[in-house]
Amino acid sequence: MASGAIGTVTRGTTNTNRLRRVDRWIATLPVLRRAADPLVVDLGYGASGVTALELHQRLAKARQDVEVIGLEIEPGRVATARAQLAAVRAGGTGFAADARIGFALGGFEVPLPGGRLAAVIRASNVLRQYDEAEVVPAWRRLVTRLQPGGVLIDGTCDEIGRISAWVDVTADGPQHLSISLRLAELDAPSIVAERLPKILIHRNVPGEPVHRLMLDLDRLWRIHSPLAAYGPTQRWIAVAQGMRDAGWPVRGGRTRWRLGELTVDWAAVEPRGFSW
Template sequence: MTRGTTNPNRLRRMDRWIAAVHGAELRRVADPVAVDLGYGAAPWTAVELLHRLRAAAPRTRVVGVEIEPVRVAAAQPYAREGLVFRHGGFEVPVQGRPALIRAANVLRQYEEREVAAVWERLRARLAPADPGAGFRGGLLVEGTCDEIGRRHVWVALGPEGPRTVTFATRLGSLDRPSDLAERLPKALIHRNVPGEPVHTFLRDFDRAWAAAAPYASYGSRQRWIRAVRRLTADWPVTDGPARWRQGEVTVTWGALAPRD
């Protein structure tokens, strides 16, 4: 059981990214089911996920899953058309295979050595790819954020394995990009040491941020965009200015994956 300390609007950055990046694929699925795994002591995140995903894919249904029965019972008054709550855990107790599983701040309490097995179990529950429909397969989004959602880092995984790592922040709260290191997901947080790719990435990001200091006079957004653009010379950044403007940057998983 997680601590359950979830504040309203805490997962807004992750939700908006999912809607923007995965929304088109959700629209192509016959029955787009999204799972909010480990929503916590209150169901705010599941309610918000339904609202944000339906703006991108109106037929989306959300299932909130919690391992603590008391929390499931407490959430029932918030159930509505398209939103239900169920007792369960990593087995993901829904019929069929969901198009999305979101697990935010769930694995932080686990050991690093346990993460791969959990990822594998959750990926096995994802909807398979359907190339004919333009669907790459379901998406598992697993990551960590601070208590009010200003800083967030997550890994996106498909049925085939990890795809990308996204760093997202409220730019006005940032002194330097490496401040996000404290919110790295469990698979990476202990790898922020010399010799590991994620440490090198954050070092290079800080250097790009320092080099972009003259753009701070135009605002932190312009400084961030300039710094990320500088990063693209050496790192496989997968998104563009439209997402950078949101205080985000996404890099391929392979570039940041642990060395062993």
């Protein structure tokens, strides 16, 4: 572990293309486009640096001068990622040889050179492995490492990235819950319940708002089953519109819904007893 690093070593599961859904969403964030210093931190990238390399590749399409720093508290993982980066620098990989990316030791303290702050911190499948009581303190620490207007993404997904969920957090606290699903062959949207971020995963029980969210999604998915004849995307769009019509504070519109996404205000799913 890095000297002074805050956090514990987690399983480090990493798969190519696993985080494509949340990366696509991060690319739309206003702070990424407006930041004078477009620095993005991939916190706890795992046993391989590939997801950080993919993050840079995807964000560079929205902001050419984006820089990504991958942080891990396990020195062997940093060594592995740096070896991967050396291969990228040598050419012959699918990543740009001059990509603005680096890897370093670090944890929740987010050590950055020169007193820099991040525009975005992505912490995917990290806090899931902590206790629920540790989540808000970690959020509070991490948002102090953000630029004004910066965003922390605490997300979770399945091993191949077909089921994803994340909460975006700012200095003012959590803002939204987003889910993103592969719609082909989707049986029920509530499949995402098993991949909710740690702050919510144990709250999918009667009496909790996120449980009602899961129930309403499944109900509307069943109601709009006749639209399956036109494809799962049309069915999901109808679900998203139905959620909005039912009073859920759904953000975005068809452009995002077509991707299998749905974003609702945090206030609508905030756990009972939650305190920022």
